Amino acid sequence: MAPLPYDPPFGAPCWFELSSPDPDAAESFYSQLLGWQFEGAGPLGLGSAAHSEGLRVAGVSAQPPGQQGPAFWSVYFRVEELSAHLAHVDEAGGQALMAIPDFDGSAGVALTSDPAGTAFGVLAYDDDRAMQSFGTAGAVQWAELFTADPTVSDFYAATFAWSFSSLTGSEVAAGDMEGSAASQQGYWAIEHAGTRIGGVFDASAVSVPAHWEAHINVNDVDALVERVRELGGDVLAAPHDSHHGRVGRFIDAQNAAFTLVSPA
Template identity: 45%
Template sequence: MTDYTAQSAQPVWLELSSPQSDVSTKFYSELFGWEFSGAGPLGLGSQALLGGRAAAGISPQPPQAPEGQPGFWSVYFRAESLDTFLTAVDASGGQAMTVVPEFDGEASVALVSDSGGTAFGALTFDDSRGLGTVGELGAAVYFELHTHSPEKADFYSEVFGWTKSTGTSTIREEAQLFTMPGDVDLTAAVVDLSGTQIPSHWEAFYMVEDVDAFAQKVPELGGALLVKPTNTPRGRVAKFIDPHNAAFGVIEPNWL
């Protein structure tokens, strides 16, 4: 895919918070071929480059993080106005958790929870910072909202203007599907966690050429298999944890 610049309501950043960022950068560089240079749009840690374009970021956990806390990935979407975004979040039943109205020039960031309690981030900025690639090998290509309250997923249509339809997820042949606005084909499916103890979360799936070969490589680098390679309605999928128990997924997409 050609260069990507997130438009409003599209994914703009993926950030791994790691207890040992040096170990994490080594793991992901060997796994995806990422090269690390400089800080990402949050001004933390290092950004991962794929063919010279930003694919993600890895930052150290803050000093106040509980000892033994696992790593975790966060998904951020672009907002044109932080105030307008936060007003929409509140009106749609969500809640602001952390807000930084200005940092590093004209940028701002917020961490919020949607009306079902799932956390995600929003970034505003006036330059080209953010993801520089999606939809290519080693980059994010597909997203899923895993929630205990799928009936509240319309929150994202209300806040971001996403278009709701019926499609497929990596779990079901029929699922809520949201198409994000813009000139890049990006979708997010809703996965129902009802009846499970799994916390609600956002997942980004990274595109790989061969899920089975990838699954053999992960344990060799210090990660572990969570979900073995499986054919799903969206393509062949597998899920893993990295050396610090941060979960991530890969996919051979069947729609590209």
Template identity: 30%
Template sequence: MSEFPEGAPCWVDAMFTDVEGAKEFYADVLGWTFGEASSEYGNYTQAYSGGKAVAAVVPPMPGGDAPSQWCLYFASPDAAATAAKIKAAGGELMMEPMQVGTFGTMAIAKEPSGAVFGVWQPGEHKGFEKLGEAGAYAWAEVFSREPAKADGFLTKVFPYEGRQMEAGDDPETAGMDFKIFSLGGKENPVLGRMKMGDEFPPEIPSYVQVYFAVPDCDEAIEKTKARGGKLHFGPMDSPFGRFAAVADPQGAAFAVIDLTTTVGEMPKFD
């Protein structure tokens, strides 16, 4: 797969205290297989779907006690330049740009409303080798309590065109504040942004929800629960697919979506 354009989601990884447990869970729920742990890089272990690299898991850094969570990385041709834009736009750098051998350069940041994300400048490692198919990354949304802050930040840091979803007649989406960001034209949406309402407990900060494609949403939910994970929301039918928000046994939240089962008309965006 060719290199990703600036601002495109290009990789995901997560830290787990119990890496072997995480591997067993995702092997069952998403059908992943795993490569050898790279001891030179903190036992970073790539996950594969059909032999294609789709994600990675890694144990926490020594002394680290951060909760398990998936981190989405956005492509950058120059991580240092993107880091400067992040600071200028009111974001916070949690990890300054750091070269990872010959693989590339990474940074970790937080946008002004609190969602954490990564930046990846590719070297030998370009990013996802598979997209939008069962077992692979499909989509992502920034869930934000302060959408105006997130929207302004995203369009300053990355070359996005943002469009707001129009209020329609569907009661499911009435009052929903949802925006999509595209690269290189409206026909190429790469990221969503959802306003967090009162249905979210106040202790949950703004976050990035990563969607993984599955052949059957309901089956993925049952496997998640059987393995000790939790169902947070859904399943719900939509024009984009049947999806549900879940968490693995170590608390890392993500969503599963069956892209082949679509219901209803696509929403309109301004």
């Protein structure tokens, strides 16, 4: 039986998009690694949409001419009404970097940042334009915030009504740089509408720039390590046990960081 489409609740991840200097090469990398099929466009009518099991799970778009650099993943969260949400962002100490309240007559989009300067997107829509699968094989399982200032959790609690629960180092990871740092620094699960949707990693002890990162659900992360290398990517953290399964952190052939997870 085919999986039912996922309808993101307000405040939950609704889209993950790779901004790439070479979209064709990016599509080739992820299709060969994850079996993604690319067809149609993303929720903003740009680039191409990746499908797994016939459902939209992510997108790839081209970086603007003259602004090309390493590829990077971005996360978008669903909001009910864009202008009201941006007012909450401002009140909580964040910033709207770009906003299009009426993108195409039925959606609004904004690029925003938290008080520490970490960028993320928000989408307001009431149709079936965004992610159709979350937490299933081939789709994103978890959204993780790397930040040197974990007090930004107050910002996300105020703007998305998230709650946070602290995890111990042993629950976070074992035998890798994240696990060691988390034992000393901290890791918090993000909970929303009764579901864990991601985590906050205190990156103040490691050399990792603040960013949001996608954890993509796969059947066997260990089996994909050499495949990542064969396709031109590399390993940032070897597969290890964590709070939500066995995870490995990688970069693709265009230096975009991502995590693969085989759920426990």
